[in-house]
Amino acid sequence: MAQEPKDVLVRMHEDLQRALEKAPEDRRWVMVIDLRKCVGCHACTIACVAENKLPPGVVYRPVLEQERGTYPNVSRSFVPRPCMQCDNPPCTPVCPVTATYKNAEGIVVVDYEQCIGCRACLVACPYGARTSDFGYTYTEDLPVLEGAIVGRETSDDYEVAANYEYGKEWSRANHGSPIGNARKCHFCLHRIHEGELPACVSTCIGRATLYGDANDPDSVVAELINLPNVIRLKEELGTEPRVYYLV
Amino acid sequence: MAKNQEVKAASKGFNWKSLTKAEQSVIAIGAVAFILGIWGLYTRLFVGEREVGYGSYVVWGLWVSMYLFLAGVATGSYMIAVLEYLFNVPMFKGTGKAALWAGLVTMPAALASIGMDLGHMDRIVNVYLRPNFMSLLAQMVWGYTLFLLVVIVTLWFAFKRPSGAFFKVVLWIGFFMAIFLSGGVGALLGVNASRPYWSVGLLSVQFPIFAFASGVSLMLIVVGWFMHFNDEEQRYHLFRWLGWVAIALSLAKIYILWAYLSQAWYSQVPDVMVPFNEIIFGEYWWSFWIIQIAIGTVIPLVLHMIPKLAHNKFWAGAIGVMVLVGFAAARANIVFPAMSVEMLDGLPTAFFGPHLNIRYFPSVLEWSVTLGVIGGAILAFVLGAEFLAVFNKPKTEVK
Ligand code: SF4
Numbered sequence: 001m002a003q004e005p006k007d008v009l010v011r012m013h014e015d016l017q018r019a020l021e022k023a024p025e026d027r028r029w030v031m032v033i034d035l036r037k038c039v040g041c042h043a044c045t046i047a048c049v050a051e052n053k054l055p056p057g058v059v060y061r062p063v064l065e066q067e068r069g070t071y072p073n074v075s076r077s078f079v080p081r082p083c084m085q086c087d088n089p090p091c092t093p094v095c096p097v098t099a100t101y102k103n104a105e106g107i108v109v110v111d112y113e114q115c116i117g118c119r120a121c122l123v124a125c126p127y128g129a130r131t132s133d134f135g136y137t138y139t140e141d142l143p144v145l146e147g148a149i150v151g152r153e154t155s156d157d158y159e160v161a162a163n164y165e166y167g168k169e170w171s172r173a174n175h176g177s178p179i180g181n182a183r184k185c186h187f188c189l190h191r192i193h194e195g196e197l198p199a200c201v202s203t204c205i206g207r208a209t210l211y212g213d214a215n216d217p218d219s220v221v222a223e224l225i226n227l228p229n230v231i232r233l234k235e236e237l238g239t240e241p242r243v244y245y246l247v
Numbered sequence: 248m249a250k251n252q253e254v255k256a257a258s259k260g261f262n263w264k265s266l267t268k269a270e271q272s273v274i275a276i277g278a279v280a281f282i283l284g285i286w287g288l289y290t291r292l293f294v295g296e297r298e299v300g301y302g303s304y305v306v307w308g309l310w311v312s313m314y315l316f317l318a319g320v321a322t323g324s325y326m327i328a329v330l331e332y333l334f335n336v337p338m339f340k341g342t343g344k345a346a347l348w349a350g351l352v353t354m355p356a357a358l359a360s361i362g363m364d365l366g367h368m369d370r371i372v373n374v375y376l377r378p379n380f381m382s383l384l385a386q387m388v389w390g391y392t393l394f395l396l397v398v399i400v401t402l403w404f405a406f407k408r409p410s411g412a413f414f415k416v417v418l419w420i421g422f423f424m425a426i427f428l429s430g431g432v433g434a435l436l437g438v439n440a441s442r443p444y445w446s447v448g449l450l451s452v453q454f455p456i457f458a459f460a461s462g463v464s465l466m467l468i469v470v471g472w473f474m475h476f477n478d479e480e481q482r483y484h485l486f487r488w489l490g491w492v493a494i495a496l497s498l499a500k501i502y503i504l505w506a507y508l509s510q511a512w513y514s515q516v517p518d519v520m521v522p523f524n525e526i527i528f529g530e531y532w533w534s535f536w537i538i539q540i541a542i543g544t545v546i547p548l549v550l551h552m553i554p555k556l557a558h559n560k561f562w563a564g565a566i567g568v569m570v571l572v573g574f575a576a577a578r579a580n581i582v583f584p585a586m587s588v589e590m591l592d593g594l595p596t597a598f599f600g601p602h603l604n605i606r607y608f609p610s611v612l613e614w615s616v617t618l619g620v621i622g623g624a625i626l627a628f629v630l631g632a633e634f635l636a637v638f639n640k641p642k643t644e645v646k
C-alpha cells in the first residue's frame with residue numbers, strides 16, 4: 001500500500017533536525033517561495049512583525065503586489081521579499097564597523113551592539129531589504145483607558161517586552177538597541193536553533209514558503225532549487241541570493 | 248580715517264566696534280542661523296531622530312549632503328592654502344591662514360553634520376576601535392579625522408614656523424589628503440551598485456574639482472568682505488585672479504555636469520532616468536534650475552563678466568556665497584534623487600509606516616540642525632579669524 005505523502009511542514013521539520021546535527025558551516029540555509037501558491041494574504045509579514053516585535057516603519061518581509069499588462073490581458077502576482085541572505089552581499093563590506101556580516105551558517109546578521117546606525121548597508125542593499133528602527137511603538141498614540149482591562153498600558157507592556165533576535169534579549173524599554181539600528185530578516189535564526197521553522201514559513205497558509213538546508217540532498221528545498229522554473233531576484237548583480245522563487 | 252580703522256581692525260584680538268560692517272553683518276547672520284538651530288540641535292541630541300524626513304528608502308538626506316558639501320569646502324580651502332605655502336603662487340600670498348582656518352572650521356562642521364545622521368552617535372568610537380577599512384565610510388571617518396589633525400599642524404606651522412622644511416612635508420601630506428578625501432566622498436556614493444545613478448562615470452572625479460572651486464569661492468568672500476588691506480590695489484589684483492580661476496572652474500563645472508547628465512540621459516537606463524527626471528523636471532527641478540544652475544552658476548558667471556561688479560567688494564563676496572549655495576544644492580541633488588527609485592517594483596506600497604517613503608523633503612528638524620551647524624561654523628570662522636588675525640595681509644601688520 002502506497003504511503004500517504006507527508007505534509008511539507010512535517011518534512012521541513014525533519015530536514016531542520018538533520019541540518020542542526022551538522023556543523024554550522026556545513027549547512028546551507030535557503031528559502032524557496034512558490035509564487036504560484038502565494039495568495040497575497042500578508043500572513044507572513046504579520047507573523048514576522050509579531051515574532052520579532054517589529055515597530056512601525058520596520059519590516060523584514062513585505063509582500064510586493066505587482067500588476068502586469070492592460071485589460072483584458074492582465075495578471076497580478078504577489079512577491080514576498082525577505083532578506084535574500086546573499087552569498088555576495090553588497091551590504092556587508094560597506095559597514096564601517098563590521099556590525100553586519102555573514103555568519104558561519106551563511107546568514108547575514110547585524111550585531112546590534114556594534115552598529116552605529118549609519119545606514120550605509122541600507123543604501124547598499126539592492127533589494128531594499130533593510131529598514132531603520134526610529135524608535136516608534138504602535139500603541140504610543142492610543143488613549144489610556146482608565147479601568148479598561150486591555151488599555152494602552154497593557155499593549156505597551158507587550159511592545160516593550162523583549163524580542164529574542166539572534167538568541168539574545170532585546171528590550172525596547174530604554175531606547176537601547178535595536179532602536180537606532182539597521183534591521184533585517186535573519187531567517188529567524190533564534191527559532192532555527194531551537195528546532196523551529198522561521199515564523200513566515202510556519203504561518204504561510206498556502207505552504208508557499210519553504211525552508212531548509214540545500215546541502216542536504218533529501219531536503220525539500222534541495223529538490224526544488226534546480227528546477228527550470230526557478231528564478232532569483234536581480235541575479236545579474238551577482239549577489240547570489242539564497243532566496244529562490246518558483247514561477 | 249578709513250586707513251586707521253583698518254589698522255585698528257588688523258590688530259590681534261577684537262572688539263565689536265572694531266569690526267567692519269561686513270563682519271558685523273555676517274556675524275549677525277551666523278548668530279541668527281545658530282539660534283534657529285538650537286532647537287534642532289537640542290531635539291536631535293536629547294530627544295532623538297524621529298522627526299527627520301529621510302528613512303529606510305530615501306536613506307540619506309540633508310545632513311549627509313551637507314557633510315559632502317562642508318567636507319568639500321574644507322579640502323578646497325586647504326588646496327588654496329597649498330597655493331600660497333607650497334607652490335608660492337604670488338597672488339595668493341597672505342590668504343593661506345584664512346584658508347586654513349576655514350578648513351579647520353568647516354571640517355568639524357562636516358563631521359557634526361554626518362554625526363547627526365547616525366542612529367547611535369554614542370558609538371562613533373567603534374569606527375576608531377574596530378574599523379572595517381574595506382568600507383569607504385570607515386576610510387572617510389579615519390581620513391577626515393587625520394586630515395583635521397593635519398590642518399591643525401599646518402596652521403600651527405603657518406603661524407610659528409612658516410619657513411621650516413617640515414612645513415613643506417606637512418603641506419604635501421595635506422595636499423594629497425585633500426585631493427583623495429574630496430574624491431573619496433564621491434566614491435562613498437559611487438561604490439553602491441544598487442544605485443545606478445551614482446554609478447554613472449565621472450561621479451567621484453568631479454568632487455576634487457568642485458572642492459577646489461568651493462575653496463576659491465570662499466576666498467572671494469574672504470577677500471571681498473573680510474581681509475584688511477592697506478593698499479586696495481592688492482584686493483583688486485586678487486579679485487582679478489580669483490575671478491579668472493572662478494570662471495575657468497565654472498566652465499569646467501558646466502562641462503562635467505553636462506557630461507554626467509548627458510551620459511545619464513543617453514543611457515536611458517530606467518533606474519538612472521528616474522533620478523534624472525526628478526532632478527531636471529520633477530520634485531527637485533527648482534533646486535537644480537534655480538539654485539544650482541541660475542544662482543550657483545549662471546548669475547556668478549555673468550557677474551564675473553562685469554568688471555565693475557566683479558571688483559566690487561560686496562559683489563565679489565556675494566558671488567562667492569552664490570557659488571557655495573549652488574554647490575550645497577548640487578550635493579543635495581546628487582544624494583536625494585538617486586534614492587527616490589523603487590528598489591523593487593511595488594516595494595514602497597507593500598508596507599506602510601513612518602520613514603517608508605520614496606519621496607523626500609528635509610523636515611523642519613533637519614533644516615534647523617543644518618542652520619545650527621552652518622551658523623556655528625560662520626560664527627567660529629569670523630570670530631576665530633579676527634581673534635587669530637588671519638584676515639590681515641602681511642604688509643598691513645601693525646608694528
Ligand atoms: S538582500 Fe540586502 S540585506 Fe539581505 S544579504 Fe542581500 S544585500 Fe544584504
Ligand code: SF4
Pocket residue numbers: 094095096097098099100110114115116117118119120121122181182
Ligand atoms: S547601519 Fe549598522 S550594520 Fe548598517 S552599515 Fe551602518 S553600522 Fe553597519
